[in-house]
Amino acid sequence: MIWDVDLRQALVHDHSRFELDVRFVSDASRLVLYGPSGAGKTQTLKLIVGIARPDDGRVAVAGRAMYDSASRLFLSPQERRLGYVFQDYALFPHLTVRQNIAFGLRRGLLNPSRSFAAAAVERWVEAFHLESVMGHYPHQLSGGQRQRTALARALVNEPAALLLDEPFAALDKRLRQHLRDELKELQEQLRVPLLLITHDDEDLRVLAQEVVHLHAGRVAAAPPALEAAIAE
């Protein structure tokens, strides 16, 4: 199994209580988490990556156990080596595109220099056509360039799987279409398992091999229209 997820977490926010209870198992190398906003999609992703702590449950990705409350296993996000692309990309505003992409390659207490060079960096820069903006800071980039920089930053580390939180939400329609195809091609080429959040039907149609439908913190049966969209 590529995805083996069984997580529970109670969240209290401003006196309202939200119960997350998500269970799914899948062998799809492109799996989509689909659902309305507030369904707990982002929180589920954070729990899988390890930057939030569940109350109990189990997570295994690509055959590797990451979390298991029964055996008190909790790998830190550093140990999980999962690539995570945040919804607003979370690029480091004080670093250039080159430094952002090289960020995970440089160990130690200092950031990579502005002229940091490595084969892995050049590879993704070329693949994503970022050569001309390598010295730019994130606020100087277009939406598409930001998204590609965030993707390159995650891929440089050769993650065991790639998790993306609404990767196309901040982009206009034409660019979205283009990057969607690009991501699909990339996944087929790298064979890296992909889990992505969306509430866009078009994302589902192009990218999903399987879909997990999330509603109010729980996995719900997918509406027939959705199933039809994927089968297409």
Next chain:
Amino acid sequence: MEAAWVALLLTLKVAGWATALNLVLGVGVGFAMARLRFPGRDLLDAVFTLPMVMPPTVLGYYLLVLIGTHSAIGSWLNHTFGIRLIFTWQGAVIAATVVAFPLVFKAARASFETVDPQLEDAARTLGLREVAVFSRVSLPLAWHGILAGLLLSFARALGEFGATLMVAGSIPGRTQTLSIAVYEAVQAGQDDTANFLVAVTSIVCIAVLLAANRLVPGRVALRD
């Protein structure tokens, strides 16, 4: 006039050491208070801010009780290392550090709170150890605000009078800082010396404030 230069150098030495200590203490405590959630956090914040509102003489008295020769800490330092803090320039450093601490601590806490926790999470998913997350993401993003706080604390330490007088006294050439020398000169009717000392102090303080103003966050457009 030579006495004035001696006092100026001593003052710069004391304020410099106090600022260096506050860089470590203020940034450390500020970061902890910005990121950790624990019961009694608000009370602790109030205690750390106390030196800003309390009369310096009261602080000086507390310090005497705490590190004086007859206190537990003071006699331990004296017997183990032969260090005496009372009536020494090191004592003046302690006094200036405590008085100026809230300026660094407050600035550091506020600056760290503006750093998006998501950026720290992103660094973790990219494999960085916690120390590296701090040194490569949190600190550089909070740095401008911290630097402004440090310069203010340096200016505050330069002008320290009450607590320093209580702890270190007024020994010319050893613990007599600028502000205390001004007081002594006026008391002794040496108007020329007093005028000179006041002019020197004013120029140094204005220079520090000008530098601090240039570093106030918001001037530099780093975030997007």
